[in-house]
Amino acid sequence: MGKLDGKVAIVTGAARGLGRAYARRLAGLGAKVAVTDLNLRSFEEFEAEAQAMTAESTVAEIQAAGGGAIGIEVDVCDEKAVAAMVQRVSDEWGRVDVLVCNAGGGRGRPVDTKASTLDPALLQLVTGMNLYGTVYCCNAVAPIMKRQRSGKIITVSSVAGLSASTDGGYAHYGAAKAAIAHYTRYLAQDLGPFGITANCIAPGTITTGRIVATVMPGSADANRDRTERIALRRLGTVEDCAKVVEFLATDLSDYVSGVVIPIDGGLLR
Numbered sequence: 001m002g003k004l005d006g007k008v009a010i011v012t013g014a015a016r017g018l019g020r021a022y023a024r025r026l027a028g029l030g031a032k033v034a035v036t037d038l039n040l041r042s043f044e045e046f047e048a049e050a051q052a053m054t055a056e057s058t059v060a061e062i063q064a065a066g067g068g069a070i071g072i073e074v075d076v077c078d079e080k081a082v083a084a085m086v087q088r089v090s091d092e093w094g095r096v097d098v099l100v101c102n103a104g105g106g107r108g109r110p111v112d113t114k115a116s117t118l119d120p121a122l123l124q125l126v127t128g129m130n131l132y133g134t135v136y137c138c139n140a141v142a143p144i145m146k147r148q149r150s151g152k153i154i155t156v157s158s159v160a161g162l163s164a165s166t167d168g169g170y171a172h173y174g175a176a177k178a179a180i181a182h183y184t185r186y187l188a189q190d191l192g193p194f195g196i197t198a199n200c201i202a203p204g205t206i207t208t209g210r211i212v213a214t215v216m217p218g219s220a221d222a223n224r225d226r227t228e229r230i231a232l233r234r235l236g237t238v239e240d241c242a243k244v245v246e247f248l249a250t251d252l253s254d255y256v257s258g259v260v261i262p263i264d265g266g267l268l269r
């Protein structure tokens, strides 16, 4: 018996990285999982992600382990497509119990995205991928969860959404992730009377294939500083985050709502 037997989960951005780990963990707990992503083969973009795969997709991995999964390609920035995706999951499995709004990320380089020189187009793009994508997914599942009078929504901020970088770079991403954290507090108030919880996680530096390929090749000094600022003196793993998602998706967190949980090993702020 799994804790999520009979439950249905949607994870966005689940083709690789953190989203893949969330999808696999929820499936391991017994949930049927809709693995959604802009590109269900996005793991091919980063060597470490491609190497980590044990089957040809996250869906195939879950099915090989005996779980139930469907794959749906959807852009979370497209409100109508998000609504259609949620409708398809509901038609297929009759309910939606867990939503993990994981799709998102940044664009551009920190040096080019300082707070006082932000390119409006980049700001719009990153706000769209993160904040609007999250809001569209929550809007789409809310009527279903309200009818059920139950549901667990998990949104994804970042430590960059809790405190600013020392040089003011990546301000568009930080602002979008801060907005997600605060939006989640409002969501919890809105949906709480229907028995629905809404909580947010704020990962620190987590060694996904993307981070290993794009952030870690920085200087030895930068990498040492990054680790030394963390109380636990190590970077995070996708499983560090998946464990917190398990907590927020299961009955362990039934009386927890409207909180933002940093998953950063005790990063100095």
Ligand SMILES: NC(=O)c1ccc[n+]([C@@H]2O[C@H](COP(=O)([O-])OP(=O)(O)OC[C@H]3O[C@@H](n4cnc5c(N)ncnc54)[C@H](O)[C@@H]3O)[C@@H](O)[C@H]2O)c1
Residues within 6 Å of the ligand: 012, 013, 014, 015, 016, 017, 018, 019, 036, 037, 038, 039, 042, 043, 074, 075, 076, 077, 102, 103, 104, 105, 106, 129, 133, 156, 157, 158, 159, 202, 203, 204, 205, 206, 207, 208, 209, 210, 211
């Ligand atoms: N890895 C970290 O250190 C870290 C730290 C803090 C927060 N986060 C957040 O966690 C989430 C996942 O991070 P990751 O490192 O696994 O990222 P990643 O880039 O490796 O994976 C993101 C996945 O989301 C998909 N995606 C991107 N835009 C999308 C869209 N518009 N619609 C649907 N799918 C889309 C991508 O195709 C990809 O499969 C992101 O929201 C990110 O901002 C990550």
